[in-house]
Amino acid sequence: MFFDRMDSNSRESRLIIAIQSQSAHFLELRGVKKEREVARKGKNMEWLESMPKVELHAHLNGSIRNSTLLELARNLGDEGDIEFSEVEHVILKDDRSLVEVFKLFDLIHVVTTDHEAITRITKEVIEDFASENVVYIELRTTPKRNDKIGMSKRSYMEAVMQGVKAVTTVDVCFSPQTEQLTSSCHSRPIHEPCNDDLRKKIYVRFLLSIDRRESAASAMETVDLALGMREMGVVGIDLSGNPTKGEWVTFIPALEYARKQGLKISLHCGEVPNRTEINGMLDFHPDRVGHACCLNDAEFECLKTLKIPVEICLTSNIRTGTISSIDIHHFADLHRDKHPMVLCTDDAGVFSTSLSGEYKIAASTFGIKREEVYRLASDAVHFIFADDGVKTELRNTFMAFIKQNLFSDCDH
Numbered sequence: 343m344f345f346d347r348m349d350s351n352s353r354e355s356r357l358i359i360a361i362q363s364q365s366a367h368f369l370e371l372r373g374v375k376k377e378r379e380v381a382r383k384g385k386n387m388e389w390l391e392s393m394p395k396v397e398l399h400a401h402l403n404g405s406i407r408n409s410t411l412l413e414l415a416r417n418l419g420d421e422g423d424i425e426f427s428e429v430e431h432v433i434l435k436d437d438r439s440l441v442e443v444f445k446l447f448d449l450i451h452v453v454t455t456d457h458e459a460i461t462r463i464t465k466e467v468i469e470d471f472a473s474e475n476v477v478y479i480e481l482r483t484t485p486k487r488n489d490k491i492g493m494s495k496r497s498y499m500e501a502v503m504q505g506v507k508a509v510t511t512v513d514v515c516f517s518p519q520t521e522q523l524t525s526s527c528h529s530r531p532i533h534e535p536c537n538d539d540l541r542k543k544i545y546v547r548f549l550l551s552i553d554r555r556e557s558a559a560s561a562m563e564t565v566d567l568a569l570g571m572r573e574m575g576v577v578g579i580d581l582s583g584n585p586t587k588g589e590w591v592t593f594i595p596a597l598e599y600a601r602k603q604g605l606k607i608s609l610h611c612g613e614v615p616n617r618t619e620i621n622g623m624l625d626f627h628p629d630r631v632g633h634a635c636c637l638n639d640a641e642f643e644c645l646k647t648l649k650i651p652v653e654i655c656l657t658s659n660i661r662t663g664t665i666s667s668i669d670i671h672h673f674a675d676l677h678r679d680k681h682p683m684v685l686c687t688d689d690a691g692v693f694s695t696s697l698s699g700e701y702k703i704a705a706s707t708f709g710i711k712r713e714e715v716y717r718l719a720s721d722a723v724h725f726i727f728a729d730d731g732v733k734t735e736l737r738n739t740f741m742a743f744i745k746q747n748l749f750s751d752c753d754h
């Protein structure tokens with residue numbers, strides 16, 4: 343999804359895009375109906391929960407827990423900053439309409455302008471992903487600056503790191519340096535008992551997002567911040583934000599600089615049918631792209647020829663009306679052609695989904711057998727931005743899981 347800094351103008355313009363390009367309401371209803379159908383079909387697929395998973399496209403703030411959002415919104419309501427009654431029912435429901443989705447993004451933007459809230463959200467998001475056996479996650483977030491409360495991009499990221507360190511329910515490996523120096527992270531394979539306790543372990547890395555509304559100088563500041571935080575697990579740069587705002591060319595110098603300095607690049611690409619930008623982004627040859635929904639035939643062929651891995655977010659694409667119905671999603675085409683791709687959640691909180699849920703939808707909709715789902719999940723390791731040591735451990739984790747489960751499974 344392309345949010346982060348929301349205002350009513352951006353909401354309006356995105357609504358217009360959705361309506362113009364997809365006849366939103368009708369198609370959305372069709373999409374949500376199909377989604378529910380798929381969820382029902384996938385009811386008996388609990389094995390997906392226990393399967394190790396890799397998450398590569400998750401916006402930190404959009405992955406917020408409903409209960410936390412409710413609490414933070416209530417506090418803001420008590421302080422008179424928002425009208426709580428106007429948002430309460432939207433937070434409490436699961437199948438949000440397109441308008442409600444954008445309302446929630448606006449609300450999240452308001453509640454995440456506070457260091458304490460950022461720390462709490464980070465901690466909980468990591469715990470939530472780990473609880474469904476995500477063993478490696480790349481979280482992305484736009485470092486925010488808010489002079490009124492003394493928040494700089496750096497202090498925003500420091501609040502994020504506080505959240506990582508505050509996780510207690512699972513072992514978190516987030517610093518490449520610490521992982522090499524200490525053995526507590528690397529020596530114990532994922533999911534192996536530790537201290538008489540079956541503790542889970544998750545690798546966490548970060549992508550710093552450049553918002554499309556930013557200036558070239560501000561984008562460069564984000565890249566510099568990322569470079570200074572590599573030892574804290576920052577591995578790359580993402581370009582996101584309202585795709586109708588700003589121009590992609592503004593950010594090329596910052597992105598080229600980032601790449602030259604060894605950071606990886608992921609771009610939100612093709613959320614709207616902007617031919618010039620899509621072609622420019624493909625020419626840039628990023629390490630991964632997110633979504634790739636509005637590519638025409640020639641662009642899609644180019645994507646395949648270049649073998650650029652795609653971060654696929656099924657529920658997000660349906661809920662936002664970017665794809666009209668799950669059964670015509672380009673996942674099927676890419677999967678058939680064995681194109682590099684990875685299933686992701688985008689904004690698990692806002693879209694009321696989980697990574698297991700996304701695998702469930704893919705398996706049910708496109709008739710993917712269990713062995714093939716295992717392969718899909720384990721192939722994601724190829725596309726992570728962490729170093730080879732982490733890749734090796736993750737591969738071993740998947741191999742052990744597949745070996746243990748493939749021979750005991752007989753329902754597919």
Ligand SMILES: [Zn+2]
Pocket residue numbers: 343344399401582610632688
């Ligand atoms: Zn996104």
